[in-house]
Amino acid sequence: MKHLKHFSPIVLSTLALASSSAFAAQYLTAEQAQLVIFPEASSFKPATLQLNLEQMQQVEKLAGLPARSVAWRVIAAYKDDKLLGHIVLDEVIGKFELISYAVGLLPDASVRQVEILTYRESHGFEIKNANWRKQFSGKTAASGLKLGEGVANISGATLSCSHVTDGVRRIAAIAQLALKK
Structure with missing residues (x-):
């Protein structure tokens, strides 16, 4: 750390920001997700x-979360x-960065499929795994869309799992109230 004392706080801040976004990975565009889901x-x-x-x-009551x-x-x-x-496109915060995802x-x-579009965190990228995302299929706002109650956690990715699960539950509630045919 001694060698860093010669850098200004602005340079150090810039380096920190650059390194935090170096983990970003775009897996799918919105258009690609459409074709994967349907x-x-x-x-x-x-x-x-x-x-x-x-x-x-009503969304807040059904999902237990603000409609946002x-x-x-x-x-x-x-x-x-x-x-x-x-397909509803949304973003939630992981630990520090946004996670972009699509819910079919x-x-x-009912949820058909969840796809992670862009993941920007250094940890927790395991939520991209198909086996974790498959847990959402067939679920509705009223059935099994809570971490630990229908959706398993991933060690080391708790915040990402929790926030994406909450986001999917919110979207399922919105679908129940505004999109259901």
Whole structure:
């Protein structure tokens, strides 16, 4: 550490920021995630989703978490004219950095698939593993979407597991209230 005393605090801060983002890995773009989640789809269309105050309160009650946002980025997947489901794009904080992910939902608001788009943390990247993400399939806001209660933790990735699980539960609640057909 003696050799660092010759650097200004600004240089040290810059080095620290550069090293913290050096672990970022983009696994999928939003467009690639659409094709992975709904490979049978013939088209994808952006869908506007704006929650009103009552819906935000209902999401909080159902998910046990604040709705967090009024506007959500949603993409509808279609096979010809038939709705296959929706993809909701979101970000949650890991330990320090954002985790970008996509949740595929069936028309009944159950989770079809979860994909990690970008992971920026130095630890916890194991949430990218297919076996961990498969735990979400078939679950709804009311069934098994809590860490330790339907979703297993990964040692060394507790915050990433917890925050992504909470995010998926929030999205499942939103789907239950605003997207379910």
